[in-house]
Amino acid sequence: MTTPEPGNEPAAERTGPVRVFLVDDHALFRTGVRAELDAAGDRRVTVVGEAGSVNEAVAGIGHLKPDVVLLDVHMPDGGGAEVLRRARLSRPDVVFLALSVSDAAEDVIAVIRAGARGYVTKTISGRDLVAAVCRVADGDAVFSPRLAGFVLDAFADRPGAAPISDPELDLLTPRERDVLRLLARGYAYKEIASELFISIKTVETHVSSVLRKTQLSNRYELSRWAADRRLV
């Protein structure tokens, strides 16, 4: 349906492991992730650097040119979204995967809309994290069940939702909805593919398309979060 953005080309020509950069303001947590990735990485993933603040992260990403940045959503000085905005100016080809304990929909959606290719919670197992890193490195999107739920919620047709200005962006196709539902139910891509009788590649395409809509549709901010917080 859609091709990944230019710059996120599947790294078919990549040789060697995926180079990962960690951004989190808690050193203890960075150490944990690093150990986890080394243990479960199986030489497919290697951590090339880490940063504990926005400035450090922007400098480090510019200098080290990692393939994937694992990004904490909540940090001082603007958080993950700020890192995304600034780092993408100099390194548009770096892929970001948000990793957070936050459960608040608006925080998660904000990083996705700032350009992250996926969101996983910090309780994810090491093996799943490695898989998620490889997936975003290949240009696909990674949706945790929770993110799938948030997105379904955001695109739901409820009274008071913002009007649809661009159906191409503001509506999910029935198939995309099916895929999201299965994601929210905790199904892996492979299980979704066999459930819906489609290929894994097609599942990935659907998820990427949903990601694009989440990033670009304006329906979202206008309706729910604003209304919830009584800002409108």
Place this chain on the structure above:
Amino acid sequence: MFTRGGAGSVPDDLPARTCDHQGVTLQPHGPAAERAARPAPGPEVIGPVGAPSAAPPAVPSGGKAAVPSGGKAAMPPDGEVAEPAKLVRRRTGRVLAGVSGGVADHLGVDVLWVRAALTIFAGLGGAGVLAYGLLWVFLPQAKPDAPAIETTPRERQQAIGLVAVGAGLALASGALGGSAGAWITGPLGVALVGAAVVWREADESQRRRLRSGTGTLFEGRVGLIRVLAGVVLVAGGLAIFLLGSVDLGQVQFGLLAVVATLVGVAVITVPWWLKLMRDLGEERRVRIRTQEREDIAAHLHDSVLQTLALIQKQADAPREVKRLARRQERELRNWLYEDKGHGRTSAEAAAGDDTPRTLAAALASAAAEVEDTYAVSVQSVVVGDVPLDASIVALVQAAREAMVNAAKHAGVGEVSLYVEVEPEVVHVFVRDRGAGFDPEAVSADRHGLADSIHGRMERNGGKVRLRTAPGDGTEVQLEMPLKVAAVKEAKA
């Protein structure tokens, strides 16, 4: 493995969050906190005269027992008599400005005597009126947290009658025997009434400001009208007085001088007014911020620190540690995210009402219970929400049973719960990647699935589907039609 270093992560996150939401949280926090600060809101004396005295007049107005403690009303150690209350004007249980009540409280007599005395003095050349006015000006109002004083309608009627009699006596005595004559006392009386109205309004708005933490000096249209009426009365009284005693040219000059003086005073004091406003705003902000910080500190102490202490004690029981950590995480999340935007309002939270009222809340508490009881983690994703009714409650119970089954029999540490509320139907999926089983092989004496899930759902018009095979995990799919939709369809 991937949980953060608990104690460190939380406070770091908090200030940013609270700042983000400050604009939103201010509203619920302010009034609620104010409410908490004052023990009894007390009857409003602003609107209708003769406030309904539904509450029993447990506090006889004026008695020693009911002395509103202006500051220190402590019993001396030898327990003789209570120190007389400081002389202040009453805030509640007053008719005009609370002067009589305050004096009565101070002297420890019934307020009626004070009012009667003032009325009699009012007849003596208006001395009572003068005394009342001076007391009004110079006595501070009681503190806002002073206990509320109830008045009966009868008492109010008496008081208003006495005020009328006093005013009449004052005017009459002035008109009849006074050296000044009616030309002076009449207009001056009118002016005094006007001043009284304005002063009273100033008291009211000060009270409102203290209560709500917002507002300006003259709040609302009614307040403005009262103030204007008072000003007109004052001006009219003075004008008549002047007209009666001096000739027209002098009046013009006098008026001009007065206006010029007033303008001058206004211009000179502008910076002072502005500063006053700014200080008030700043003070309010600081107060709210401090309050919020105290709230957070108190909460962290009660919950997180306690849990960390427990975890240290139980360090050799990993299962217990996990359980504690999970419960604490859930509580903290709840506190951080739930009651701010969506979910419960702060009023509900303050009322301590923990009974869930919606599907999402009920499922969240069911999932929490399962997590706590069976030491598994339930990954729940809920899209949409509906209020609870009989069939939704049955759905929640069935879902809970499915989660319990997964926790007990699947042999894995994680259960997925997915709920989607659609316009006409609610779907619930409970899934695990555990042992699975052969539905045909379940012995007939195992009632869990048959009764608790199938039976419950079918009695309420729902459906159950089961997907499982040995070694392939289990998924229980529950479907419950929404009654609201049925009602809507019937209407259409």
